[in-house]
Amino acid sequence: GIQVEQSPPDLILQEGANSTLRCNFSDSVNNLQWFHQNPWGQLINLFYIPSGTKQNGRLSATTVATERYSLLYISSSQTTDSGVYFCFCWVDAGNMLTFGGGTRLMVKP
Amino acid sequence: NAGVTQTPKFQVLKTGQSMTLQCAQDMNHNSMYWYRQDPGMGLRLIYYSASEGTTDKGEVPNGYNVSRLNKREFSLRLESAAPSQTSVYFCASNDRGGKPQHFGDGTRLSIL
Numbered sequence: 001g002i003q004v005e006q007s008p009p010d011l012i013l014q015e016g017a018n019s020t021l022r023c024n025f026s027d028s029v030n031n032l033q034w035f036h037q038n039p040w041g042q043l044i045n046l047f048y049i050p051s052g053t054k055q056n057g058r059l060s061a062t063t064v065a066t067e068r069y070s071l072l073y074i075s076s077s078q079t080t081d082s083g084v085y086f087c088f089c090w091v092d093a094g095n096m097l098t099f100g101g102g103t104r105l106m107v108k109p
Numbered sequence: 110n111a112g113v114t115q116t117p118k119f120q121v122l123k124t125g126q127s128m129t130l131q132c133a134q135d136m137n138h139n140s141m142y143w144y145r146q147d148p149g150m151g152l153r154l155i156y157y158s159a160s161e162g163t164t165d166k167g168e169v170p171n172g173y174n175v176s177r178l179n180k181r182e183f184s185l186r187l188e189s190a191a192p193s194q195t196s197v198y199f200c201a202s203n204d205r206g207g208k209p210q211h212f213g214d215g216t217r218l219s220i221l
Contacts, residue, residue: 001168004151033209041197041215048209086151092205097142097167099151 002027004089006100013077013107021072021103023087030092032063034072037084037102046072046085077107111135113213115200121219122190130185130216132200140203141183142167142210143175145196152199158183159205190220 003026013019025032034046047054047061049070054061058077063070074081084104090097116131134141139160144152144167154167158177172194174186183202187194197217201210 030207031209035212041217043199043212043215045209045211050207088152088210090210092207097154097157099153101151 002029002089002091002096002098004087004098004100006085006087006103008103009101010104011106013105015077015079015107015109017077017107018073018075019077019105021074021085021087021105023070023072023089023100025068025070025087025089025098027091028065028068029089031090032070033088034061034070035086035088036081037086039083043086074105077105079107079109081105082107113200113202113211115198115213115216117216118214119217121221122187123221124190124192126190126220128187128190128218130187130198130200130218131182132184132213133182134200134202134211135181136202136211137180138202138204138211139180140205141177142201143173143183143185144199144201145169145194146199146215147196155185155198192220194218195220 005024036044051065058075060073084102087100113134142157143155146152156175158164161180200213203210
């Protein structure tokens with residue numbers, strides 16, 4: 001199956017700082033999503049980004065499918081950005097779906 | 110827009126009891142999925158249904174059964190609950206062909 005590795009596993013930031021989260025995947029995938037799991041356990045869809053670059057406010061993401069990695073950028077971090085960020089990769093055919101282990105982010109005021 | 114709705118939100122069971130978790134989506138999606146999330150980990154696929162009338166096993170199907178009742182609803186059943194099945198269960202749906210998955214808020218299940 002697909003192997004998905006996220007780095008760093010843990011990250012502590014001061015409010016206002018910028019950060020980059022990385023997701024490496026082992027095989028070609030045609031679907032990739034970034035999620036934020038908030039302290040209440042809800043999975044908030046941030047980006048569906050199998051390739052290219054997207055931006056939404058302070059967040060942006062880039063996937064380079066040919067090199068098998070994706071990056072999530074958080075700028076001017078806020079305490080509400082705290083939680084766990086997951087990269088999720090899957091192939092349309094069959095049951096090849098894999099979540100990464102997550103990056104646990106804490107933003108301090 | 111309700112999206113993906115899971116019931117119940119919380120449940121406590123005793124070992125050996127049975128339980129059905131319900132999931133419904135109102136987005137007319139063809140595919141639906143059940144995942145479990147153990148503490149400190151990402152989600153793992155239990156079963157999925159690519160379309161109405163079909164179901165297939167995922168990574169961790171043992172101890173579970175599913176029913177795709179119609180296009181909207183996909184249920185997950187624990188026939189004889191075990192403490193190892195204590196977890197948070199998420200249902201998701203999407204259309205085939207390069208579309209994002211939409212997740213429900215989860216069911217927190219504890220088995221004593």
